[in-house]
Structures are given as C-alpha cells and as structure tokens.
Amino acid sequence: MGQAATLEGLSETQAREAARRGQAxxxxxxxxxxxxxxxxxxxxxxxxxxxxxxxxxxxxLGRYSDALVSVGLGIINAALAAVQExxxxxxxxxxxxxxREPVTVVRxxxxxxxxxxxxxxxxxxxxxTGDQIVVDGPLVDGRVEADESLLTGESDPIAKAVGDPxxxxxxxxxxxxxxxxxxxxxxxxxxxxTLAARADTTVLTPLQWRIExxxxxxxxxxxxxxGAILAQAALDGSxxxxxxxxxxxxxxxxxxxLFFLIAVAYTVGAARIAGRGALVQRTNAVExxxxxxxxxxxxxxxxxxxxxTLAxxxxxxxxxxxxxARPDDTAEAGARELLGTFARSVAATNATTAAxxxxxxxxxxxxxxxxxxxxxxxxxxxxxxxxxxxLGAPSTLRPSLTDxxxxxxxxxxxxxxxxxxxxxxxxxxxxxxxxxGTPRLPRLHGVALLALADELRDGVTGVLADLGAEGVAxxxxxxxxxxxxxxxxxxxxxxxxxxxxxxLARLEGAAFDDAVDTHGVFGRIAPEQKExxxxxxRRRGHQVAMVxxxxxxxxxxxxxxxGVAMRSGSxxxxxxxxxxxxxxxxxxxxxARTEGRRIIAGVGASMYLFLSRVATQMLVILTVTLLxxxxxxxxxxxxLTLFTVGLPTFFLTMWARPTAPAEDLLVSLARFVIPVxxxxxxxxxxxxxxxxxxxxxxxxxxxxxxxIRLFEQYTGLTYGVDADFVEASATLGxxxxxxxxxxxxxxxxxxxxxxPHRLFTAWTPVSSDRRPTWLALGLFAAFAVVLxxxxxxxxxxxxAPDPPVIIYPAIALVLWFVTLSLVLRYxxxxxxxxxxxxxxxx
Numbered sequence: 001m002g003q004a005a006t007l008e009g010l011s012e013t014q015a016r017e018a019a020r021r022g023q024a025x026x027x028x029x030x031x032x033x034x035x036x037x038x039x040x041x042x043x044x045x046x047x048x049x050x051x052x053x054x055x056x057x058x059x060x061l062g063r064y065s066d067a068l069v070s071v072g073l074g075i076i077n078a079a080l081a082a083v084q085e086x087x088x089x090x091x092x093x094x095x096x097x098x099x100r101e102p103v104t105v106v107r108x109x110x111x112x113x114x115x116x117x118x119x120x121x122x123x124x125x126x127x128x129t130g131d132q133i134v135v136d137g138p139l140v141d142g143r144v145e146a147d148e149s150l151l152t153g154e155s156d157p158i159a160k161a162v163g164d165p166x167x168x169x170x171x172x173x174x175x176x177x178x179x180x181x182x183x184x185x186x187x188x189x190x191x192x193x194t195l196a197a198r199a200d201t202t203v204l205t206p207l208q209w210r211i212e213x214x215x216x217x218x219x220x221x222x223x224x225x226x227g228a229i230l231a232q233a234a235l236d237g238s239x240x241x242x243x244x245x246x247x248x249x250x251x252x253x254x255x256x257x258l259f260f261l262i263a264v265a266y267t268v269g270a271a272r273i274a275g276r277g278a279l280v281q282r283t284n285a286v287e288x289x290x291x292x293x294x295x296x297x298x299x300x301x302x303x304x305x306x307x308x309t310l311a312x313x314x315x316x317x318x319x320x321x322x323x324x325a326r327p328d329d330t331a332e333a334g335a336r337e338l339l340g341t342f343a344r345s346v347a348a349t350n351a352t353t354a355a356x357x358x359x360x361x362x363x364x365x366x367x368x369x370x371x372x373x374x375x376x377x378x379x380x381x382x383x384x385x386x387x388x389x390x391l392g393a394p395s396t397l398r399p400s401l402t403d404x405x406x407x408x409x410x411x412x413x414x415x416x417x418x419x420x421x422x423x424x425x426x427x428x429x430x431x432x433x434x435x436x437g438t439p440r441l442p443r444l445h446g447v448a449l450l451a452l453a454d455e456l457r458d459g460v461t462g463v464l465a466d467l468g469a470e471g472v473a474x475x476x477x478x479x480x481x482x483x484x485x486x487x488x489x490x491x492x493x494x495x496x497x498x499x500x501x502x503x504l505a506r507l508e509g510a511a512f513d514d515a516v517d518t519h520g521v522f523g524r525i526a527p528e529q530k531e532x533x534x535x536x537x538r539r540r541g542h543q544v545a546m547v548x549x550x551x552x553x554x555x556x557x558x559x560x561x562x563g564v565a566m567r568s569g570s571x572x573x574x575x576x577x578x579x580x581x582x583x584x585x586x587x588x589x590x591x592a593r594t595e596g597r598r599i600i601a602g603v604g605a606s607m608y609l610f611l612s613r614v615a616t617q618m619l620v621i622l623t624v625t626l627l628x629x630x631x632x633x634x635x636x637x638x639x640l641t642l643f644t645v646g647l648p649t650f651f652l653t654m655w656a657r658p659t660a661p662a663e664d665l666l667v668s669l670a671r672f673v674i675p676v677x678x679x680x681x682x683x684x685x686x687x688x689x690x691x692x693x694x695x696x697x698x699x700x701x702x703x704x705x706x707x708i709r710l711f712e713q714y715t716g717l718t719y720g721v722d723a724d725f726v727e728a729s730a731t732l733g734x735x736x737x738x739x740x741x742x743x744x745x746x747x748x749x750x751x752x753x754x755x756p757h758r759l760f761t762a763w764t765p766v767s768s769d770r771r772p773t774w775l776a777l778g779l780f781a782a783f784a785v786v787l788x789x790x791x792x793x794x795x796x797x798x799x800a801p802d803p804p805v806i807i808y809p810a811i812a813l814v815l816w817f818v819t820l821s822l823v824l825r826y827x828x829x830x831x832x833x834x835x836x837x838x839x840x841x842x
Contacts, residue, residue, distance in 0.1 A: 009106030009124035018120035025119040025135055025184035043079070103134055106178065123181040127172045135168050135181040136188045142177025145373050146170045151189070151527060151552050157373065169193065169551060174373050193551060194572070205284045205561075206291060207600055210665055211258050211607070218614060222253050225618065229625055253614055253621075261610075262603050265653045269595045276591040277583040285578035288562045289545060289589070290596025290658075294537050295467060296530075296556070297547040299478035299485055302566060303492055304454040305584070308355035311420055312451040313339065316406055335448035337361045339425055342389045345381050348372070352391070352423070355452055370432050370439045378441065380432045388428040390444060397424045397444060406446035419487025420451040454488055459587035461493045466590060475520050475537075477530050479552070482523025489521050496520020501529055513540055530556035547586075549573055564589070594658045602656030604665055605753055606649035608672050612749060613645045615677025616684065616742060623685045629692050630731045636797045637739050643782055644746035648775060652753070655771050671830070672763065675823045680745050683812045684738045691804060692734040699726045714799055736799040741809035743783055745816060750776045752824075762821040 010018070018024065102113045106124040116134040119125060125135060127144055145157040148170040157173040160166060166179050168190035185191050204212065266287065270280035280286055297303055315331035340361025343353040348371040364383050372379035378392025390397065394407035401407060401424075412422045426444035434440050464474055474494055478485045479501075486498040498521030505526075507515055516536040525533070530546075534556045537544045546553065546560035549569025554576050557563030565577030566584045574580050581588050617633065624632040698707065699719075708719045711729040719725050751760045754772035786792045787801040799805060823829065830836035 008109040010120070010122050011108050015107060015118075015120050015123065018122060019118070023121040023184065025117055025181070025188070027117055027185075101132070103131070104128075119181055119184060121181055121184055125179045125181060126176075127166075127179055128176050129172055129174050131172045133166050133168055133170050133172065133179065134190070135179070136183035137166060137180045138162075138182070139164050139166055139177050140180050142175060144175035144177045145173045147173040151193075151550075159373070174371065193554065205288045207287050207603060207665075208262065208284060211262065211603075214607070214611065214666075214669075215258065218253065221618065225622065229621070229631075232625070253617055258603075258607065258610055261606055261649055261653060262599075264650065265599045265603055268654065269599045273579075273588070273592050273595050274582075276588055277581065277585060278588040278592055279580040279582055280578070281580065282578040285562050286592065287596045287599050288543070289564075289579065290593045290600060291543045292472060292545040292562060292593070294473045294475065294542045295545045295547065295589075296475045296477055296534055296537070296560065298530075298549060298553055299476055299480060299488060300454070300549075302547050302549055302586075303456060303460055303476065303488065305457050306351070306568075307455045308351050308421065308452040309455045310355050310359070310450065311453040312415070314449045316403065316446045316448060332448075333360075335425065338389065338427075338447055339450065342381065342391060342425065345383070345389075346379065348379070352452065368431060368433070376439060382431050386430060388430065388432050388442070390426045390428060390432070390441065391423055392426075394422055394424050394449070397426055397441065400441040400444045401426060401446050402443055403446050406449055411449070415451045417483060417487060419484050419491060420453050422449065422451050424449055453491075456488075456492055457584065457586060459585055463586040463589060464493050473520070475516075475522065475533070477522045477525050477533060477556075479525055479527075480523055482521065485523040486521045494520060498523060501525040504529065512536060516540075527552035527555065531559050534559040545589075597658035597660065598656050599653070601659045602653030605652045605656060607665075607669060608753055609645050609649050609652075609746065609749055611669060611673045612676040612680070613641055613746060615673050616680040616745075619677055619681030620684050620688070620738070620742075623681065624688055627685075627689060629689060629734070630727060632688055632731075632735060632738060634735070634797045636795060637735060640739060640743050640783075640786075640796055641746070643779060643786070644743045648747075648750050648772075648779065651775055652750070652772065655769060657769070671827070672824070675820060675829050676749065679816060679820050679823065680742065683745075683816045684742050687741050687808050687812055688734040688738040691737050691808065692730045694804070695730040695733045696726060699729065710800070732797070733799055733804070735797070737805045737808055739796075739798060740787070740801075740805055741812055741816075744780070744809065744813055747776050747779045747783070748813070748817060750779075752820075762824040 101116075103116055103119060104111050104113055104126040105119060106112075106126060111126060119135055123135075124140070125133075125137075127133065127142075133146070139160050139162055141162065143162075144160050144166075146160050146166055147157045148167065151167060151169050160177075162177075168183075168188040183189070186195060263283070266280075266283035269286040270283055273280055273286065300306060313332055313335050315335040337360045339356045340359030341364060342361070343349075343356035343359065344361055344363035345366050346353055347366070347369055349357075350372060352372075366381040367384055368382040370376070370378075370380045376392075377396040378390055380388055380390035380392075382388045394409075394412045398404050398407040406426075407424050415422045425447040427447050428442045428444050430442055432439055432442065467474055475496075476485055476489045476494065482498045482500045486496075489496065489498075497519050499515060499519045501522065501524040504512070504515060504522070512532075513536045516533050517540055522529075522533065530548075530553060534544050534546055538559070538561070544560040545562040545564055546556045547564040547566075548554075548557055549566040551570050551572050553565075553569075554572050557565065557573065557576055557578075562579065563577045564579045564581060565573040567574065567580055567582050568584050579592065617638070620632055624630070703719075711717075711725070711732070712719060714732055715725065715728045717725040717728055722728075750772050752763050754767040754769060755761045755764060756767065756770060756773040758766060786796060787798065790800075793800065827836050
C-alpha cells in the first residue's frame with residue numbers, strides 16, 4: 001500500500017471493528033479499591049464486628065446506656081475512617097491525564113471529529129497547534145513540535161519529524177501533521193501514568209503504626225484474658241446479662257478511642273494548616289510531614305515561579321566588558337527600548353517576551369512574524385519599514401552576525417554557569433523568509449546580549465535555610481541541564497554536588513543508592529528516575545517529601561511518604577498529592593511541620609493516659625477475679641473514662657506544644673505506664689477487697705437497718721429474699737469506692753504530665769501552660785457533681801458519696817501519689833530491671 005493510500009486512514013467499518021476488539025482509546029476507570037472493599041476493611045473489621053455483636057446483645061437485653069458506652073466511639077471511628085477513604089477514592093476516580101475535547105481523525109479519506117475515547121488503533125489523528133496528543137504513535141506526515149513538559153519536565157518544545165514517536169499527554173506546540181494511533185487506553189503512556197497515579201498507596205505513619213501495634217497487643221491480651229474469665233463465668237452459671245456485660249467491659253479495654261482521637265487531631269491540624277495556605281488531602285500527612293528528613297523538589301514551578309526576569313542587558317560594543325569596562329549607559333538604554341518594542345510587537349507571546357514587556361518601548365505593527373520554535377531556536381518580527389528584529393540563542397545567531405563578538409562563547413558560558421538563560425537581540429534589513437516562505441536568518445547586526453534568570457518563588461531561600469538548620473536535606477531534581485539546575489540551586493542557597501540522569505542510569509544497587517544519598521542536585525532526570533530516587537531514599541530509611549507540579553512528578557509524589565503539589569500545577573499532580581500548597585509558596589511547609597509536631601506531642605501525651613487506664617483496668621480485673629471477689633466493673637462504670645481520660649486527652653492533644661518527634665515513644669510509654677498501672681491497680685484492688693469484705697461481714701452479722709435500706713435501693717434486691725443480695729451489695733459498694741479512687745488518680749495524672757508546680761515534676765519539668773491545671777480542677781468538680789446528683793450517680797452505677805466511699809480512696813490517693821512520684825523520679829522500674837544508666841555527673 002502506498003503513502004497516499006496509507007494517509008486515507010481507516011474506514012468507519014474498520015474503526016467499529018477495532019472498537020469491538022477492545023482497541024479503542026477507552027479512558028482509565030476506577031481506582032484500585034472498590035467501595036465494598038473499603039467498607040469491609042474499615043466498618044466491618046474484626047474488631048468492629050466484635051463491638052457490634054456486643055452492642056446488639058446489650059440492646060436486646062434492654063441495656064441501652066451500656067451499649068452506647070461500649071460501642072459508641074468504635075462506631076464513630078469506623079464511620080470517620082470509611083468517609084475519609086471513600087472521599088480519597090472518589091478523588092482518584094476523577095483523575096484523568098487526558099482532556100475530553102474532541103479530536104480530528106481521518107476516516108474514509110475525510111476529517112471527522114470524534115471524542116478521544118473513540119480513537120482506535122490504526123486511526124490517523126490530525127494534529128494542529130494547541131491540540132493535545134491523546135494516543136501513542138509515530139508522526140506519519142508533516143512536522144510538529146511537541147510540548148512534553150508535563151511528561152518529562154523539559155520546558156522547551158521538541159521538534160518531531162516523520163517517524164518520530166509522539167506520546168499521549170503531551171501537546172502540539174507548533175506545526176501540523178498526522179499521527180498513527182498505536183497504543184491506546186491503558187496501554188498508552190497517559191493511561192499507564194493515570195493507572196500509576198490512581199494506585200492506592202496508603203501507608204501508616206510512625207505514630208499510627210505505634211498505636212496500631214499497641215492496640216493489637218492489647219487485643220491479644222484481652223482475648224486471652226477474656227477467654228479465661230468468660231469460661232469461669234460460664235462454669236459459675238452467670239446469667240446471660242452478666243455474661244454480656246462482662247464481655248462489654250473486656251472489649252472496652254481496647255483503647256479504640258485512640259483511633260478516634262488521632263482522627264480528630266489530624267482533622268483539626270488540617271484545618272489549621274488550611275488557614276496558612278495548604279490543603280491537606282490525606283489527613284495523616286499532617287503528622288508525616290513533621291518527620292520528613294529529606295525534601296525532594298522539582299525546579300520549574302516549585303523552586304521557581306515559571307516566570308523569567310531580566311538580569312542583564314549588555315549592548316553591542318560590549319567587548320570592553322571583558323577588560324572590566326562598563327558598557328555605555330546610552331547604548332544600554334537604547335537596547336532596552338528596542339527589547340521592549342520587540343516584546344510589545346510580537347503576537348506570539350511566551351515567557352521570554354513576558355520578562356521584557358515592562359521595558360520602555362512602543363508597540364509597532366508587524367508585517368510578518370516568525371514564532372519561536374525549538375527547531376529554529378530564534379523568533380523575529382518584520383516591521384512596516386522593512387526592519388527586522390530577531391531574538392535567539394547565541395550559538396544559532398552567531399554565524400549570521402556581522403559582529404560575532406557579541407555572542408562570544410566565553411562570556412556566554414560565564415552567564416550560563418550562573419544558571420542564566422542567554423539570548424542575543426539583533427537587527428536586519430529585509431525580511432526573515434526565503435522565497436518559498438521558509439524562515440531564514442539574514443545578515444544580522446548585533447544590538448545587545450541579554451541574560452534572563454528563572455524567578456525564585458517568594459520565601460524559597462528562607463525555607464531552604466530553615467530546613468537545613470533543622471537537619472532536613474533538600475535535593476533538587478529536574479529534567480533541565482545539570483549545570484543550570486546547580487546554578488539555580490546555589491542562587492536559592494543550596495550548594496550541593498550534582499549528577500546527571502544518564503550517569504545515574506548506569507548505576508545499580510548500592511552504587512545507585514550511594515549516589516542518590518550523596519548528591520543534592522539531579523539534572524537531565526527522566527520521570528521514572530524521579531520515582532527511583534525517592535524509592536532509593538526510602539530504602540536508606542529516610543522520610544521523604546516530594547514537591548512537584550507536573551504530571552512527570554506524579555509517580556514520585558505517590559512513592560514519597562508525603563507528596564506536595566503546587567496549586568498552579570497539573571490537575572493530576574494536585575489529585576495525587578497529600579498536601580496542596582494553595583498559594584504556591586514553600587513557606588507553608590514550616591507551619592505544616594509545626595502542626596504535625598504538635599499533633600505527635602499531643603497524641604503521645606494522650607497515649608500515656610489511655611494506656612495507664614487500660615493497664616490499671618486489666619490488672620484490677622485479673623487480680624479481683626483471681627481473689628474470687630466477683631467482676632469489678634460494669635460497662636457504665638467504665639464509661640467514667642469519658643470524663644477522666646476521654647476529655648483530657650482531647651484537650652491535651654489540642655493544647656500540645658510542638659516538639660521534635662521522639663523515636664523511643666514506646667520505651668517512654670513503658671517507663672510511665674507500667675509503674676502507673678501496677679501501683680494504681682494495686683491500691684485500687686486493696687480498696688475493692690477491703691470494702692467488699694467489710695460489707696460482706698456487715699451483712700453476715702446484725703446489719704444496720706439503714707444499710708439494708710440503702711443497698712436494697714441501690715441493687716433493687718431484697719435482703720433475706722434474694723440470695724445474691726449480699727454479693728451484689730458488696731460488689732456495688734466496692735466498685736463505687738474503687739471507681740472514685742481510679743477516676744481521681746486519672747485526673748492527677750494530668751498534673752504529672754503537665755506539672756503546674758515542682759510537687760508534680762516526678763516525670764517532666766514544670767509546664768508554663770496553666771490550661772491543663774484548670775482542666776484538672778474542672779474535672780474534679782464535674783466528678784463531684786456526678787457523685788452528688790442522684791441521676792448521674794445512678795447512670796454510672798455508683799452509690800452515694802458515703803464516708804467509706806470517699807475516705808478510703810482519699811487516704812489511698814495520698815499514698816499512691818507519694819509512692820508513684822518516688823518510683824518515677826528515681827526510675828525504680830529501670831533499676832529493678834537492670835536497665836538504669838545514670839547520667840554522667842549526676
């Protein structure tokens with residue numbers, strides 16, 4: 001088949017047949033995770049299903065308050081997680097690299113307009129300036145310039161001749177031609193990029209990982225403990241109600257409130273950062289960004305604004321500059337005015353003319369214009385008087401100059417080594433085309449040499465300096481020339497060794513990782529190499545943030561722990577990013593890091609309270625059960641933790657001060673939680689056992705009528721009629737006193753974590769923040785109200801604040817505080833375990 005026949009394209013019949021074979025350019029659809037899978041993994045997890053079963057059983061038995069207290073927070077947390085993940089799924093599903101504008105194909109020898117999704121393998125696609133390229137395939141006719149900046153980061157259009165490949169996702173920047181479709185849909189370059197961008201890469205942050213580890217361990221302990229206790233209850237013939245209540249209390253030992261707390265902390269942190277100009281699209285990114293120790297950033301659009309600024313104008317006759325002389329001011333002013341006239345007179349504006357348009361000069365009607373193309377490397381206008389102005393690369397214009405010294409290589413090189421873009425303005429008499437209309441350069445008279453600089457974004461230099469001071473390494477990754485990238489990095493205050501992409505591509509394994517670790521500037525980097533660089537840094541244990549704005553950055557953003565996109569960047573990059581800088585300013589990273597550190601400090605403090613409560617309750621349940629004194633809690637009594645733990649942890653998280661993340665959080669938790677749990681459980685068990693025995697002995701002799709009347713009112717049982725009256729009364733009285741003690745110790749722990757006075761500094765120095773102190777006092781007052789008001793007292797299953805319920809816990813509280821302060825201050829746990837290492841000079 002000849003060329004003429006080939007350029008007729010497919011027939012409509014052939015196109016329909018290709019579509020039936022699945023060879024159409026069908027858009028990529030659906031992200032990796034389905035709605036059903038998200039619901040199964042978040043709402044209907046094993047843990048939540050256990051809570052739901054207990055809640056349903058309690059509801060069936062009419063224990064509505066118990067059901068609410070036992071499973072309420074778990075349900076809320078599951079709903080929050082599901083909503084967050086479904087929102088992320090919808091966002092990824094919307095992601096499309098290709099636009100939806102119609103394209104022109106040649107069918108049956110005629111041009112036809114079809115949607116991009118109806119292009120099939122074998123189609124001839126007609127390309128004109130401004131068209132997006134929607135399929136992969138070679139150029140079979142004509143000549144075009146492809147703008148591949150979104151794909152590769154290369155800012156200059158690339159000339160394409162017949163036979164050269166064209167990639168979907170790029171655009172036709174100039175010329176006209178026909179492209180044959182060879183790869184479509186998910187097989188095309190754009191399709192593969194879209195699939196990679198949509199891939200689910202959700203990862204746990206270190207704080208989430210630690211919390212999940214703790215919760216998993218607790219679940220394991222609770223399951224083992226529950227099996228023994230519930231088996232004993234079954235053998236003892238406990239009622240179904242008691243069996244379900246015991247199950248509810250045991251399931252409540254798992255601190256699922258931590259997940260709820262961290263979700264709230266992330267949400268509040270994201271709201272605070274939004275007020276500073278950053279949109280958080282993955283909530284745990286607020287924490288992740290605070291742990292980053294390497295920031296990888298693209299150059300164009302991230303470090304720079306994408307605009308050019310005029311750095312220098314040297315008029316003709318500037319050879320004297322080589323000898324240190326200053327060019328003539330009048331000549332420079334004339335050159336600047338002619339540059340301004342050129343910028344105002346061209347119809348095809350670009351970044352270069354935008355940098356010159358503020359110069360003095362006037363707009364002149366042009367009779368002809370040659371637009372800039374990468375294949376020409378110059379542009380020009382012909383004015384009505386026959387004069388032509390040309391602006392182009394020194395190496396291109398040099399052969400046509402009557403005075404080539406204006407484009408001397410050494411002077412040009414000195415400026416390019418500084419990261420400047422050097423051009424030459426020249427003037428000619430006559431037109432800029434051959435007889436057949438092809439652009440050509442006539443003999444030129446040099447007017448001036450000018451140097452343009454990429455404009456650094458506001459605040460970039462300060463942010464890079466601050467990151468360096470915090471020990472955060474910055475690596476600049478770009479598709480541009482390595483020397484240019486290195487020079488711009490130096491202007492931004494980053495002086496680091498550089499390496500080129502081709503050289504990096506020749507390295508493998510440890511050599512590749514070493515090169516990535518030691519170099520700070522990367523030039524001529526292909527899009528896939530950006531992803532490889534980020535992956536290499538992660539292999540070396542770094543916490544990486546990737547900042548980018550183009551489609552070529554999308555996969556690297558997905559690979560990094562934190563992906564940061566500019567608002568002015570491509571929609572694909574914004575959609576896959578964890579954080580979007582709304583004002584395109586690096587300065588937003590500083591408050592984001594601060595907020596993340598505040599969250600880590602706050603949630604860490606909350607874990608001390610949560611886990612101390614869990615350790616105490618587990619040890620109390622085990623000890624009391626082993627003593628054969630019944631089960632020490634009801635679900636509603638466990639609900640007191642809403643006051644003593646839930647509210648404090650929320651406020652401590654919101655009020656936390658930003659501190660550097662501690663890598664030994666689990667060790668620190670063990671140092672605090674184990675002594676607190678053991679001592680609190682020990683005193684609580686003593687109170688429980690003593691009062692249980694006192695009440696039991698009181699009813700075995702000749703009990704006081706007032707005591708009988710009170711406990712009949714509390715338990716709903718009748719003395720001398722109901723066989724379990726004595727046991728129920730002893731259990732309720734012991735539970736009340738123990739609940740008073742455990743609740744007050746939990747409030748005192750707030751003062752140990754945020755000490756208002758030296759008396760409370762056994763764990764940490766005095767805090768300047770008085771809000772936790774007022775919170776503790778408020779909680780004491782609220783708990784007193786709970787004990788005094790009959791309705792709240794009855795709701796939580798407590799007796800009236802009679803002297804035994806108050807006096808014994810008060811005495812125990814003083815002894816507990818003194819003992820715990822000594823244990824924490826002198827690190828008794830570490831000394832007992834042989835782990836204590838005194839500080840030198842202490």
